[in-house]
Amino acid sequence: MIRVLIIDDHHAMRRGLENVLSETPDLVPVATGSAEGDLWHLLKRTAPDVVLLDYHLPGQDGLMLCHRIKSLTLAPRVIIYSAYADESLEIAATVAGADGVLNKNAPANELFAALRGGPGDEPAIPAPRAEALSAAARKLDDGERPLLGMLMQRTPLPDVADALGLPLDEAASRVRGVIGRLRVRVPAGAE
Amino acid sequence: MRPDVPGARPADPSRWFGLFLITRAAGAAVVPPLLILQDLTSTEYLLGALALGYAGASALLLARVRVLQTSLAVWVVDCLAVLGLVVAYGEWRTPFYVLAISALVLPTTSLPPRRAVAFGAGFTLAYLAAAVIVGVDWEEVSTTARMQSFGAMLLVPMIVTVLLAFAAHLLRRLERERQRSERLALEAERQRIAWELHDSAKQRIHAAHLLLSAVSDANLASRSVELALEELRAATADMDTSLRDLREPLFEGASLGEALRQWAQRLQAASDVRIDVVGDAPTLPAFTAAQAYRIGREALTNAVRHAGASEAEVVLDFTGERLNLLIRDDGTGLPDGAAGAGTGLSSMRHRAEALGAELDIVSRGDGGGTIVALDAPLAETSRT
Numbered sequence: 281m282i283r284v285l286i287i288d289d290h291h292a293m294r295r296g297l298e299n300v301l302s303e304t305p306d307l308v309p310v311a312t313g314s315a316e317g318d319l320w321h322l323l324k325r326t327a328p329d330v331v332l333l334d335y336h337l338p339g340q341d342g343l344m345l346c347h348r349i350k351s352l353t354l355a356p357r358v359i360i361y362s363a364y365a366d367e368s369l370e371i372a373a374t375v376a377g378a379d380g381v382l383n384k385n386a387p388a389n390e391l392f393a394a395l396r397g398g399p400g401d402e403p404a405i406p407a408p409r410a411e412a413l414s415a416a417a418r419k420l421d422d423g424e425r426p427l428l429g430m431l432m433q434r435t436p437l438p439d440v441a442d443a444l445g446l447p448l449d450e451a452a453s454r455v456r457g458v459i460g461r462l463r464v465r466v467p468a469g470a471e
Numbered sequence: 472m473r474p475d476v477p478g479a480r481p482a483d484p485s486r487w488f489g490l491f492l493i494t495r496a497a498g499a500a501v502v503p504p505l506l507i508l509q510d511l512t513s514t515e516y517l518l519g520a521l522a523l524g525y526a527g528a529s530a531l532l533l534a535r536v537r538v539l540q541t542s543l544a545v546w547v548v549d550c551l552a553v554l555g556l557v558v559a560y561g562e563w564r565t566p567f568y569v570l571a572i573s574a575l576v577l578p579t580t581s582l583p584p585r586r587a588v589a590f591g592a593g594f595t596l597a598y599l600a601a602a603v604i605v606g607v608d609w610e611e612v613s614t615t616a617r618m619q620s621f622g623a624m625l626l627v628p629m630i631v632t633v634l635l636a637f638a639a640h641l642l643r644r645l646e647r648e649r650q651r652s653e654r655l656a657l658e659a660e661r662q663r664i665a666w667e668l669h670d671s672a673k674q675r676i677h678a679a680h681l682l683l684s685a686v687s688d689a690n691l692a693s694r695s696v697e698l699a700l701e702e703l704r705a706a707t708a709d710m711d712t713s714l715r716d717l718r719e720p721l722f723e724g725a726s727l728g729e730a731l732r733q734w735a736q737r738l739q740a741a742s743d744v745r746i747d748v749v750g751d752a753p754t755l756p757a758f759t760a761a762q763a764y765r766i767g768r769e770a771l772t773n774a775v776r777h778a779g780a781s782e783a784e785v786v787l788d789f790t791g792e793r794l795n796l797l798i799r800d801d802g803t804g805l806p807d808g809a810a811g812a813g814t815g816l817s818s819m820r821h822r823a824e825a826l827g828a829e830l831d832i833v834s835r836g837d838g839g840g841t842i843v844a845l846d847a848p849l850a851e852t853s854r855t
Contacts, residue, residue, distance in 0.1 A: 290671070296678030300685040363673055363707075384677040385707055387684030387700070 284395055285328035286312040287319055287345075288361070289337050293384075297332065300388050307395055316340050323349070328356050330379075330395055335362035335369065335464075343376040343459050350377035351437065351452065359394050364464060367412040370405050372462035375431040375455070379403045403434065419461050427458055487580040487639065488540060491573065492530055498570030499526035505566035515560070522556050522567055533577075546578040550594055554601045563602035563624065571598065572631055579632045580639035587639070591632025595625055654757040665717040673710050676703055716765075727752045727760050727796075728787050731767050735785065744775050745782045752789035759847060762822040763796050766830070769815040770798035770843040778802025778841055794828075796845040804834040804841050819843070 284307055286297050294312040301309040310326040313319055316339050323331070331349060335342035346358045357379040362369055365383035373381045380394045380403065398404050408416075413432070417425050430440050441451035499522065506519045529549060532539065539545045553571040560567060575594060579587040602621075611617050680703040686696055728751030735746035755763070767785060774780040780802030788795040805816070816832065823830035828847035835841075 288674075290674035290678075292675040292678040293681075296681050300681055303685065363669070363677060384674075385680060385704060388681055389684070391681065 281308055282306060282330060282396060283308050283310045283326065283328045285310055285322055285326055285331045285356070287314070287331060287337070287342075288312070288334040289314045290334075293334070297391075300391070301395075304392060307392060316345055319345060319349075323352075323356070330357040330359060330397070332359050332361050332395065333378075335360050335364070341463065343372055343378075343463065344456065346373065346378045347376040347456060347459055357397055366464075367408050368416060368462070369464045371408050371412060371416045371432070372459060372464060374403075374405050374408075374434070375428065375462060376459050377431075377434070378405065381405055408432075416462055420458060424454070424458050424461070427454060431455065431458065486642070487576060487635075488533070490580075491533070491576040494573035494576055495526050495530050495570065498567070498573045499523050501569055502566050509566070518556065518559055519566075522570060525552060525556070526570060540577055541581050543578075546574070546590070549577075550574045550597065554597055557598070557601050558604055561605050563605060563607060563621070568624070572628060575628060575631055576635065579635040582636070584636045584640045587636035588632055591629055591636070594632070595628045598628060599625060650757055657757055657761065661717045665714055668710055668714055668717070673707060676706050676710070679703055680707070727755055727763055727767075730760075730764050731771075731785055731787070734768050735771060735783075738771055738775050742775050744780055746771065746785065747783075748785040748787070750787035750789070752787050752794055755789075755794065756849065759794065759826055759849060762826050763794060763845060763847065766819050766822050766843070766845055767796055767798055769819050770841075773805065773815070774798070774800035774802050774841065778804060780840065792849055794845070794847045794849060796847075798843040799840065801840045804839060805832075823847070 284301055286294055286301075286309055288294050288297065291314075294314070298309045298312055301307045310328055311322045313322050315337050319331075333342045333346055333349075337345070342360050342362070346360060349355055349358055358377070359380040359382055360369070360373045360376075360378045361382050361384060363384045365381050370381045379397065382391060382394045386394075394404070417428055420428055427440065427444070430443065435443075437451060437455070438448060440455070441448045444451055444454070446454070502519050502522050506515055509515075529552075533545075550571075553567060553574050556567045557563070557565045557571060565571075575591060578590045581587075582590060607621070680700060683696055683700050683703065728748060732748045735748055738744060739746055752760075752763075771783060771785065774783045778800055780800035783798065783800040783802075786795075786797040786799075788797075819832070820830055823845060826847045828845055830846075831842070831844045833842045833844075
């Protein structure tokens with residue numbers, strides 16, 4: 281039984297997801313929420329195995345929330361769910377510590393596979409092409425690029441802080457800065 | 472990029488032509504009574520007839536041939552003609568004074584403010600010169616009353632100039648402001664539509680797709696479910712295209728010709744096609760410019776992507792009342808049944824319809840190429 285918390289700001293998506301998941305024996309939609317305001321208390325109350333997190337949310341976007349969820353002790357897995365999932369989002373999601381990225385036009389079986397995760401719960405985001413990675417690096421300044429390298433290797437935050445010789449919270453705020461810069465441009469008004 | 476500064480050229484000469492006609496008619500109307508009051512001599516009789524004839528002929532000519540209304544040479548000739556009447560009358564207190572002043576209306580309202588004032592100053596000096604030529608009796612002018620009326624006579628042209636130049640300048644600025652706010656409103660509307668498409672409609676389609684795909688997963692699959700899924704995927708692809716379209720800002724400042732030239736350059740950089748853009752349409756209402764740009768852009772893209780053209784040409788013809796846009800290529804023509812997918816023909820037709828324009832698309836296969844011709848009226852939108 282995999283317990284899924286759904287965060288999406290559109291009710292049609294929430295209802296659809298809930299319905300599809302509840303008809304699947306090994307997946308349980310434990311709760312749905314529409315924004316950050318719902319996220320934290322639902323996390324505490326339901327202790328899900330995985331959070332299906334919309335990227336475009338009112339207020340803080342999915343990447344920033346993902347980073348904060350993954351900073352919790354005993355963090356659930358997080359799948360970033362977006363209508364515009366492409367390589368640049370995959371890079372940003374990797375930096376934010378997400379366990380998967382899924383396009384909203386993927387059929388249900390791909391959704392189920394993403395939610396179930398691979399063996400050993402290894403993150404399942406494909407390695408980006410070199411061009412995509414250098415395009416991402418161009419959005420950063422010189423001081424941030426080593427950080428991108430470490431985060432793409434999924435270096436744990438304490439090790440990142442060690443390598444940079446910074447206190448943990450300082451390192452975390454650097455990481456948030458990188459996520460902010462890698463943020464994918466979204467259609468007008470959707471941000 | 473601003474190849475054209477709207478303030479530097481007459482936006483619409485006919486707006487002030489009415490005022491010109493009124494002042495010229497008034498100038499002509501005061502001639503007979505003034506001449507009669509001053510005991511008509513035979514030369515003055517002839518001069519009066521000449522003045523009336525000139526007033527009528529000049530008004531008629533300018534009404535018929537509208538380009539003359541904004542020609543510097545015509546303005547100068549007109550000023551010289553009316554000052555000639557003053558000189559011929561032989562005294563600076565002339566019955567042709569109002570007629571002379573009417574020659575200021577068109578130049579001062581068409582030129583930008585500073586040059587308008589310069590023109591008015593030139594006219595005033597020329598009037599002074601005319602007065603000197605016919606002989607000013609300085610003894611007489613030195614009496615207070617005479618001096619006042621002589622001074623006033625020279626002052627009136629300057630006052631008229633400044634007032635008209637200022638009013639015309641204000642109107643032009645208002646017009647520009649109106650076009651700008653029209654463009655902003657258009658932009659805001661596009662943002663709203665983009666937001667609605669993305670935030671609502673697209674999410675619903677994703678949800679429907681997900682639900683249906685779960686049905687097909689559960690082995691209830693039938694051909695119709697497969698087809699429905701396909702349709703939903705195509706619908707999101709369509710919406711992505713529209714969203715890309717909407718998100719791209721309207722070209723700001725640049726003229727239609729300039730914007731199409733830039734698009735042609737982008738296409739040329741990505742392919743071997745040679746594209747010429749001939750002509751320009753500098754002052755179009757924002758809505759017309761935006762729609763015409765999209766049509767031209769789509770037609771060029773079709774020529775390059777679908778028709779495999781090696782050469783294409785864009786011809787812009789702008790008469791002030793109509794906009795003609797022609798896109799011609801030497802490609803293979805449009806695919807059969809090409810109300811077709813991916814060529815954007817129906818969106819081109821809708822854009823033309825929105826302008827109340829005619830759109831002809833002629834496609835001759837076998838290398839005969841395609842011709843897209845837009846003929847759009849500007850009458851309702853370009854005038855205020």
